[in-house]
Amino acid sequence: MGAGADRMSIDVLVSEVGPRDGLQSLKAIMPTEAKKAWIRAEADAGVPEIEVGSFVPPKLLPQMADCEELVRYAVTIPGLHVTTLAPNLKGVERAVAAGAHKVSIPVSASETHSQANVRRNHAEMLQEVRRINEMLGELPEERRPVFEAGIATAFGCTMEGPVPEGKVLELAHALVEAGCREVGLSDTTGYANPAQIRRLVRMVRAEIGEEKLTGVHLHNTRGLGLANAMAALEEGITTLDSSLGGIGGCPFAPGASGNIVTEDLVFMLESMGLNTGINLDRLLKVRDVVAEALPGAEMYGFTPEAGLPLGFHPGWGTT
Amino acid sequence: MGAGADRMSIDVLVSEVGPRDGLQSLKAIMPTEAKKAWIRAEADAGVPEIEVGSFVPPKLLPQMADCEELVRYAVTIPGLHVTTLAPNLKGVERAVAAGAHKVSIPVSASETHSQANVRRNHAEMLQEVRRINEMLGELPEERRPVFEAGIATAFGCTMEGPVPEGKVLELAHALVEAGCREVGLSDTTGYANPAQIRRLVRMVRAEIGEEKLTGVHLHNTRGLGLANAMAALEEGITTLDSSLGGIGGCPFAPGASGNIVTEDLVFMLESMGLNTGINLDRLLKVRDVVAEALPGAEMYGFTPEAGLPLGFHPGWGTT
Numbered sequence: 221m222g223a224g225a226d227r228m229s230i231d232v233l234v235s236e237v238g239p240r241d242g243l244q245s246l247k248a249i250m251p252t253e254a255k256k257a258w259i260r261a262e263a264d265a266g267v268p269e270i271e272v273g274s275f276v277p278p279k280l281l282p283q284m285a286d287c288e289e290l291v292r293y294a295v296t297i298p299g300l301h302v303t304t305l306a307p308n309l310k311g312v313e314r315a316v317a318a319g320a321h322k323v324s325i326p327v328s329a330s331e332t333h334s335q336a337n338v339r340r341n342h343a344e345m346l347q348e349v350r351r352i353n354e355m356l357g358e359l360p361e362e363r364r365p366v367f368e369a370g371i372a373t374a375f376g377c378t379m380e381g382p383v384p385e386g387k388v389l390e391l392a393h394a395l396v397e398a399g400c401r402e403v404g405l406s407d408t409t410g411y412a413n414p415a416q417i418r419r420l421v422r423m424v425r426a427e428i429g430e431e432k433l434t435g436v437h438l439h440n441t442r443g444l445g446l447a448n449a450m451a452a453l454e455e456g457i458t459t460l461d462s463s464l465g466g467i468g469g470c471p472f473a474p475g476a477s478g479n480i481v482t483e484d485l486v487f488m489l490e491s492m493g494l495n496t497g498i499n500l501d502r503l504l505k506v507r508d509v510v511a512e513a514l515p516g517a518e519m520y521g522f523t524p525e526a527g528l529p530l531g532f533h534p535g536w537g538t539t
Numbered sequence: 540m541g542a543g544a545d546r547m548s549i550d551v552l553v554s555e556v557g558p559r560d561g562l563q564s565l566k567a568i569m570p571t572e573a574k575k576a577w578i579r580a581e582a583d584a585g586v587p588e589i590e591v592g593s594f595v596p597p598k599l600l601p602q603m604a605d606c607e608e609l610v611r612y613a614v615t616i617p618g619l620h621v622t623t624l625a626p627n628l629k630g631v632e633r634a635v636a637a638g639a640h641k642v643s644i645p646v647s648a649s650e651t652h653s654q655a656n657v658r659r660n661h662a663e664m665l666q667e668v669r670r671i672n673e674m675l676g677e678l679p680e681e682r683r684p685v686f687e688a689g690i691a692t693a694f695g696c697t698m699e700g701p702v703p704e705g706k707v708l709e710l711a712h713a714l715v716e717a718g719c720r721e722v723g724l725s726d727t728t729g730y731a732n733p734a735q736i737r738r739l740v741r742m743v744r745a746e747i748g749e750e751k752l753t754g755v756h757l758h759n760t761r762g763l764g765l766a767n768a769m770a771a772l773e774e775g776i777t778t779l780d781s782s783l784g785g786i787g788g789c790p791f792a793p794g795a796s797g798n799i800v801t802e803d804l805v806f807m808l809e810s811m812g813l814n815t816g817i818n819l820d821r822l823l824k825v826r827d828v829v830a831e832a833l834p835g836a837e838m839y840g841f842t843p844e845a846g847l848p849l850g851f852h853p854g855w856g857t858t
Contacts, residue, residue: 381850410841411848413810414769442848443803443841444810447765450733477841484762491732491763522729522762522796529730529761531700 231494233459234486235269235435236262238510239290240305242467242478243283244274246517252286254513259294261509262464265502267482269301270294271324271461275311291318305370307338312352315365322366324404325349327395329388330377333408337372342391346398353399368402369395370437374420376411385420389427396428403433404459407448410441410477414451421455435459438480440466440520445480446488453494460485464503464510466520481521483507487528493535500528550813552778553805554588554754555581557829558609559624561786561797562602563593565836571605573832578613580828581783584821586801588620589613590643590780594630610637624689626657631671634684641685643723644668646714648707649696652727656691661710665717672718687721688714689756693739695730704739708746715747722752723778726767729760729796733770740774754778757799759785759839764799765807772813779804783822783829785839800840802826806847812854819847 239255250258259270272294273287287304294302295318303322306312315323327345328334334341340348349369356364373380374388392403405420417436425433436452438445438461449460462485468478486498507524511517558574569577578589591613592606606623613621614637622641625631634642646664647653653660659667668688675683692699693707711722724739736755744752755771757764757780768779781804787797805817826843830836 376848376850378849381848382855409848410845413807415811441841441845442806443800444765444807446763447769447807450766450769477845481762487761488732488763488766492734522760526729526760526796529695529700529728530697531695536701 229495230268230497231458232453232489232496233268233435234482234489234496234498235271235303235459235461236267236464236482237271237437237461237479238463238465238467238482240271240274240284241461242463242465244281245468245478246283246514248514248517249283250513252289254509255286255290256293258464258506258509258513259290259300260297261506262503263294263297263300265506266496266498267503268299268497269303269459271303271305274305274307275314276305276307288314288318291315291320295319295321308348309351309355312367313355316356316359316363319363320365322368324368324370325352325400326370326372326406327391328372328377328408329383329391330373330380332379333373333377336379342394346394349395349398349400356399366401367399368404368435369400370404370406371395372406372408374405375407375416376409378409385423388420389423392424392428392433396432401432402435403428404435404437405433406437407439408437410439410444412438412448413444414447417448417451418455421452421457425456430456433457435461437461440477440480446484449480449485449488465507465524467510467514467517477520481523483521483523487523490534491532491536495534500534548814549587549816550777551772551808551815552587552754553801553808553815553817554590554622554778554780555586555783555801556590556756556780556798557782557784557786557801559590559593559603560780561782561784563600564787564797565602565833567833567836568602569832571608573828574605574609575612577783577825577828577832578609578619579616580825581822582613582616582619584825585815585817586822587618587816588622588778590622590624593624593626594633595624595626607633607637610634610639614638614640627667628670628674631686632674635675635678635682638682639684641687643687643689644671644719645689645691645725646710647691647696647727648702648710649692649699651698652692652696655698661713665713668714668717668719675718685720686718687723688719689723689725690714691725691727693724694726694735695728697728704742707739708742711743711747711752715751720751721754722747723754723756724752725756726758727756729758729763731757731767732763733766736767736770737774740771740776744775749775752776754780756780759796759799765803768799768804768807784826784843786829786833786836796839800842802840802842806842809853810851810855814853819853823847
């Protein structure tokens with residue numbers, strides 16, 4: 221949580237993943253100082269949670285090589301919840317050493333994608349999750365981050381096509397058994413539609429318990445991102461990942477955009493009177509910080525271009 | 540209805556308004572033959588209804604000067620439902636003479652916008668609606684188009700800001716009393732959010748009867764278009780206006796985009812197993828027809844850029 225808000229008063233937790241998911245998809249490497257300025261500016265705007273990077277080998281993703289420094293910096297910002305991604309035990313150990321509040325491990329529902337992404341199949345990933353859980357169990361509680369698995373390609377895979385829901389349910393169950401405190405559902409490929417979101421969220425929550433599925437990670441690849449976000453919210457989801465300017469996506473597929481756009485998401489939520497703890501005017505200004513540090517990168521989002529409506533105030537659509 | 544579908548089998552009626560709402564917002568004038576090619580191509584893709592133009596004085600909107608010729612052409616396409624906009628009695632008379640199946644009159648909930656748009660206040664517009672209704676009543680039934688009022692700025696006005704819901708309810712009631720068979724709600728300014736859509740649709744339907752409010756007209760100005768469309772559908776709305784490539788919007792406000800994008804809307808609906816009667820592959824090809832006729836015009840939409848998902852088929856997200 222940033223400067224603005226009391227975490228308890230938040231209706232929907234917007235988790236900024238741009239410094240991780242956005243930047244890892246771009247060829248350009250953002251300087252560490254610019255990343256810090258971005259993280260600071262979003263926290264100052266009231267963004268309660270930021271995924272600052274990924275603990276992957278720098279050889280694979282040089283864009284993420286400064287993850288440790290970013291975690292160490294971000295945890296000094298009062299109230300900010302600092303999360304990172306880590307694909308394996310070693311990555312989680314690094315996250316713990318740096319002091320991250322939460323670590324997510326991506327586990328792909330599609331075996332083909334799992335192999336491509338982390339070079340492991342489901343059985344191997346579950347074994348890794350058990351080892352991580354064991355390691356975390358030996359830590360004193362105050363140093364133990366929340367350990368979550370993000371089920372990637374939960375709504376379809378660019379290599380396999382449709383992913384059977386049964387496979388997602390099975391994986392969610394196994395991940396909780398193996399020690400994950402929470403499981404998230406990721407529409408890594410931007411394949412999902414609102415009906416599918418509703419159904420899968422409902423099924424997984426029935427399988428593992430409502431408190432163990434509270435977040436979804438959506439992409440706006442086919443323009444359905446906010447419609448999918450609404451569907452998730454209406455099924456009880458309370459954490460939504462998003463990326464400032466929707467940065468990310470694949471540089472080789474024009475329009476294959478990144479995550480849902482933080483600015484548009486926050487405008488939607490605040491319009492409806494759902495408190496995010498975020499100050500929209502300040503959030504919109506963060507865009508300049510990112511644009512300056514990523515010259516030429518495509519940024520998405522309609523609200524930043526159109527501006528806020530005349531007479532807008534949070535919850536204005538509720539009376 | 541175009542070549543593809545049986546109107547009775549359609550779950551959601553996608554009404555293409557690009558040739559009217561899209562083109563009237565652009566400075567460029569699309570040649571009549573290009574408009575015909577667009578209309579034909581969309582009808583061939585199965586689009587069941589197209590708003591082909593607006594019967595406004597050509598001096599005010601030269602882009603719409605060929606509306607009569609377009610109606611005469613479009614009604615020859617088997618099964619296509621041909622609609623037009625008309626701001627007054629004279630326009631409706633021209634629509635009737637050309638043989639339009641449906642005519643919409645825009646009546647703005649905001650008096651300020653009403654004056655700016657049609658130079659008339661509510662009382663004057665209601666008087667006009669009564670005169671139109673009288674004229675239509677004298678026609679033989681087979682020549683009488685469906686007469687609808689579109690309540691513009693129903694969710695907020697760029698000149699007045701928030702628009703009281705009571706004013707929209709009152710206006711909807713008065714328009715039905717004055718003889719409109721249906722009333723639509725238009726988010727002319729892209730101010731709406733899903734909660735507001737749900738509430739206002741519910742209130743207006745309770746006021747005038749469900750069968751008299753079946754359609755909404757949404758803009759994607761702040762990126763919430765498809766989320767708003769979902770909210771409307773879940774409240775029982777069955778007709779959604781959209782524009783191919785989301786063309787339109789204001790040329791002086793970058794990103795202040797036009798209507799929701801037909802391609803993304805149809806992808807969303809068909810993904811969910813809601814039959815639109817539209818063939819997505821053919822629809823995506825229509826974009827070339829429009830792009831060629833409007834060189835340099837900004838076109839929106841994510842699905843056309845990203846392409847359809849691997850293994851996609853209508854209703855794939857429903858099993």
